[in-house]
Amino acid sequence: xxxxxxxxxxxxxKSGTSVKIECRSLDFQATTMFxxxxxxxxxxxxxxxxxxxxxxxxEQGVEKDKFLINHASLxxxxxxxxxxxxxxxxxxxxxxxxxxxxxxxxxxxxxxTRLTVL
Amino acid sequence: KQEVTQIPAALSVPEGENLVLNCSFTDSAIYNLQWxxxxxxxxxxxxxxxxxxxxxxxxxxxxxxxxxxxxxxTLYIAASQPGDSATYLCAVIGLYNTDKLIFGTGTRLQxxx
Numbered sequence: 001x002x003x004x005x006x007x008x009x010x011x012x013x014k015s016g017t018s019v020k021i022e023c024r025s026l027d028f029q030a031t032t033m034f035x036x037x038x039x040x041x042x043x044x045x046x047x048x049x050x051x052x053x054x055x056x057x058x059e060q061g062v063e064k065d066k067f068l069i070n071h072a073s074l075x076x077x078x079x080x081x082x083x084x085x086x087x088x089x090x091x092x093x094x095x096x097x098x099x100x101x102x103x104x105x106x107x108x109x110x111x112x113t114r115l116t117v118l
Numbered sequence: 119k120q121e122v123t124q125i126p127a128a129l130s131v132p133e134g135e136n137l138v139l140n141c142s143f144t145d146s147a148i149y150n151l152q153w154x155x156x157x158x159x160x161x162x163x164x165x166x167x168x169x170x171x172x173x174x175x176x177x178x179x180x181x182x183x184x185x186x187x188x189x190x191x192t193l194y195i196a197a198s199q200p201g202d203s204a205t206y207l208c209a210v211i212g213l214y215n216t217d218k219l220i221f222g223t224g225t226r227l228q229x230x231x
Contacts, residue, residue, distance in 0.1 A: 004161075032217065043122075043207060043221040044162075093161055107219065109154075109162040 002028050004096050006110035013084055014118055020080045021113045023094030029074040031099035034107060035067075038091040050077055074099070084117045091115075120145045120212055122222035130228040137195040139225045141208035146186050149211040152219070153182050153193050156205045165206075166193070170213075198229045 003026040013019050023033060032051050036044040048064075050056040050071035058064045066088075068080040077096075081088050091114050095107040121144045131137060141151070150169045154162040166175045166182040168191070174183040181194040191208055205226045209219040 006161075034217075034219075041224075041226075043223050044219075045221075046218055049217050091159070095162075106167075109164075111161040112159070114159065 002096075002098055002108040004030075004094065004108045004110040006092075006094055006113050008113060009111065010114045010116075012116045012118065015085050016083055018080055018082045019084055019115060020078055021092055021094075021115075023077045023079070023096070023110050025075045025096045025098075025108070028096075028098040028100070028108075030077070030096035031074065032097040033071055033077040034095045034097075035069060035077075035079050036093045036095070038093060038112075040091075044093060047079075081115065084115070086117045089115055089117045120148075120210065120220050122208060122210055122220055124206075124208060124222040124225050126225060127223065128226040128228075130230065131198060133198060133200060133229055133231050135198050135229075137198050137227070139193040139195070139206050139227070141191040141193070141222050143189045143191075143210050143220075143222075145212065146189050147213045148186065149213050149216055151182075151184055151191050151208060151210045153180075153191075154207045154209065156207060156224070158205075162207065195227075198227075200229050200231055203228045 005024045007022045035047045038044045047062045048056045048058045056069035071077040093112040095109045125140045152167045153165045168175045168184040179196040184191045205224045207224045208222045
């Protein structure tokens with residue numbers, strides 16, 4: 001089955017620092033990757049969609065200069081939270097679509113990254 | 119704008135009970151609807167996917183139904199077990215943006231022995 005990994009699983013950082021989160025598709029080529037954010041006891045909100053080799057498309061209200069997304073290869077996307085502040089503390093989840101599968105809506109989710117900004 | 123709501127927000131039941139989780143969506147122009155399971159601090163596991171032309175899907179003790187015209191879906195869990203304890207999320211994909219999963223608010227289920 002399709003597996004998506006995220007690294008790190010947890011990160012604690014000081015306010016003002018930048019944090020990079022990696023999302024990898026382990027056994028398939030992900031033409032499209034998605035980044036979600038989830039606050040405690042709330043649902044997932046899509047932040048951005050990235051296609052390999054092109055700029056990410058951000059959802060309304062998501063600052064693209066704050067959340068830098070790079071999808072340089074078919075198996076890796078990164079989300080960098082720049083100058084993190086406590087309000088950026090959240091659970092970040094990525095998902096990936098297998099380019100070989102035509103089925104709409106088939107996204108494979110990573111295990112998530114818990115970010116805590118002190 | 120599509121909005122997805124789930125009721126109840128939380129549910130606590132004894133083992134063995136049959137359960138119904140509800141999901142409603144405001145825009146019936148959907149491509150499909152999915153039910154996911156999320157364990158605490160973990161990612162999502164897809165349980166069932168119902169295409170807009172389908173009425174229901176079944177997998178083991180799980181059965182999901184879809185009434186697109188009324189904007190409703192239900193997830194039926196038969197003979198619940200403590201291992202079913204998790205948060206259940208429904209999500210829809212709209213006809214006009216098939217990249218975007220719009221998630222519901224979730225139902226936190228606890229099944230106690």
